[in-house]
Amino acid sequence: MPPILPPQDGYLFLDKAKFPASFAADVEPGTAAFMADSQVPWGLDALNGTISEPAWNTKPSWYLLTTEDKMIPPDAQRAMSKRAGATVVEIEGSHAIYVSQPQAVAALIETAAKGEAAKAA
Amino acid sequence: MRHILGRAIVLSVMDASATHDQRNSFSFRLSKQNFVDTSTWEQIIRILEESSIQALESANPDWLGRNFSHQYRINERYGKDYQLSNFTNRRESQMKDRIAVKNIVLVHGGFVDGSGWEGVYKILKRDGYTVAIVQNPTISLADDVAVTRRTIANQDGPVILVGHSYGGAVITEAGNDPKVARLVYVAAFAPDRASQCLR
Numbered sequence: 001m002p003p004i005l006p007p008q009d010g011y012l013f014l015d016k017a018k019f020p021a022s023f024a025a026d027v028e029p030g031t032a033a034f035m036a037d038s039q040v041p042w043g044l045d046a047l048n049g050t051i052s053e054p055a056w057n058t059k060p061s062w063y064l065l066t067t068e069d070k071m072i073p074p075d076a077q078r079a080m081s082k083r084a085g086a087t088v089v090e091i092e093g094s095h096a097i098y099v100s101q102p103q104a105v106a107a108l109i110e111t112a113a114k115g116e117a118a119k120a121a
Numbered sequence: 122m123r124h125i126l127g128r129a130i131v132l133s134v135m136d137a138s139a140t141h142d143q144r145n146s147f148s149f150r151l152s153k154q155n156f157v158d159t160s161t162w163e164q165i166i167r168i169l170e171e172s173s174i175q176a177l178e179s180a181n182p183d184w185l186g187r188n189f190s191h192q193y194r195i196n197e198r199y200g201k202d203y204q205l206s207n208f209t210n211r212r213e214s215q216m217k218d219r220i221a222v223k224n225i226v227l228v229h230g231g232f233v234d235g236s237g238w239e240g241v242y243k244i245l246k247r248d249g250y251t252v253a254i255v256q257n258p259t260i261s262l263a264d265d266v267a268v269t270r271r272t273i274a275n276q277d278g279p280v281i282l283v284g285h286s287y288g289g290a291v292i293t294e295a296g297n298d299p300k301v302a303r304l305v306y307v308a309a310f311a312p313d314r315a316s317q318c319l320r
Contacts, residue, residue, distance in 0.1 A: 014232055023232070035233060042231035042259050046287060047319070049262020051312045055296025059304050066308040072286065080289075080311040086304075095308050098285050102240030105307055109241070110248060112303045113222045113281050 002071050011041035022070040024096035031099065056084035062112045063088045064097065064105060071095040222302050224276040228255045228269055228295075230286025230309070237285075251276070257291060269295040276300060284309045290318050 003018035014023060019036030027035070063081035065088055067074050072095065081088045091097060091104050098105045225245055227238045235254040245252045255272045257265035269291055273280050279302040284292035289309025296304050310318040 012231070019232075035237070038234075039232045040234050040259060042287070043261055045261035045263075046231065046259045046265060048317050049265075049290065049294075050315060050317055051290065051294050052314070053297060054293045054312065054314055055301065056293060056304055056311055057314075059296055059301060061304040061306065061311075063306040063311070064308065069308055072308055072310065077308060081306065083313065084306070084311045086306060086311070095286065096237070098241055098307055099237050102244055105241050106244035106248070108307075109225060109245065109281060109283055109305050110250075112305050113225065113250065115220060115222070115303075 007044055008041075010044045012044065012047065013039055013041060023094065024099065025068065025070070025094040026100040027094065027096050032096075035096070035099075054084070056086065060112075061086035062108055064108050065090045066093045066095060066097045067091065068093055069095045220279070220302070222279045222281050223249070223251055224278055224280045225250050225252045226255060226269070226272055226276065226280050226282050227252065228257060228265075228282070228284040228288035228291050230284070230288045231259050255291075257288070259287065262290060262294065265291045266295045270298055273298050273300050281305060283307060286310065287318060 002022050003015035005013050005015055014036070016036045016039075019039070020027070020029065020032035024032040024035055061081075061084050063077070063084065063086035065074060065077045065081060066072075067090055069077065074090075078088075089108055091101065093101050093104075227235070227241065229235050229237060235256045238254050242252050242254065253272050253276065255265075255269045257268050259265060269282075273282070273295065278300075280298075280300050281303050282292045282296050282301045283305040284290070285307040286309055289306045289311050292301075292304055292306070292309075293311055295301070312318055312320075
């Protein structure tokens with residue numbers, strides 16, 4: 001389970017000491033510590049907000065699935081991406097993949113932008 | 122003529138209607154939709170102007186994509202071989218999926234802000250994309266969706282909407298905006314209808 005602390009006044013934080021290992025294990029330690037110390041409080045009204053109609057039902061979707069993710073388990077990502085009918089690319093990396101491997105994230109975005117089918121990573 | 126018009130439709134994915142007028146020539150109106158970017162639209166207009174299609178009227182461009190339409194008439198000898206079926210929704214939809222999109226909007230998740238996108242941003246900018254990063258406050262989903270849609274509205278054409286983590290929930294809702302062409306989820310929630318991140 002992610003080390004989310006009990007809510008304070010309706011907002012959540014991650015345990016600073018456990019942030020790097022759970023959120024950003026493959027990010028350079030100094031950067032991961034900065035992320036832990038500069039956390040934005042996450043509102044319960046955001047986490048618990050309800051979707052009306054999911055856009056993935058009508059828009060083509062791509063999904064970068066992180067296999068070493070300690071925040072959203074890979075199996076949960078697999079289930080959600082399959083339900084969305086997304087073109088899935090699996091990559092070995094943490095939840096902070098957009099920080100640790102920006103080139104892989106940008107590559108998938110560019111694939112979607114060009115309207116091409118995704119190539120397996 | 123069929124080729125020219127076919128190409129225009131391929132490029133534009135526009136909403137078009139066609140009618141036969143009293144003189145039995147063929148007229149049609151092209152409307153710029155939100156998901157057609159300005160350069161694509163200008164290309165279509167140029168193709169039509171270079172052909173022998175007669176322009177009946179043309180309005181001034183509206184950069185937001187509204188009230189921007191041209192009406193053309195094709196003489197009978199051209200009009201006869203032109204089929205209304207070229208305008209079917211199915212074909213428009215297929216073409217829409219193939220159009221290259223240049224606007225990228227990035228939505229961050231919980232516990233972080235938009236600065237984490239810097240590495241992705243630099244690569245996309247280097248490769249010629251227009252990139253906007255949403256600083257969604259993550260106080261409520263409804264508010265984050267509203268903030269994201271404001272950024273989408275500021276783009277000059279169709280948008281690729283990208284969400285990380287909780288940002289996936291934001292794009293799942295905000296992605297219903299007609300300017301959003303496609304979605305990219307990055308280790309993200311993609312909730313179902315009437316659902317939340319954690320079910």
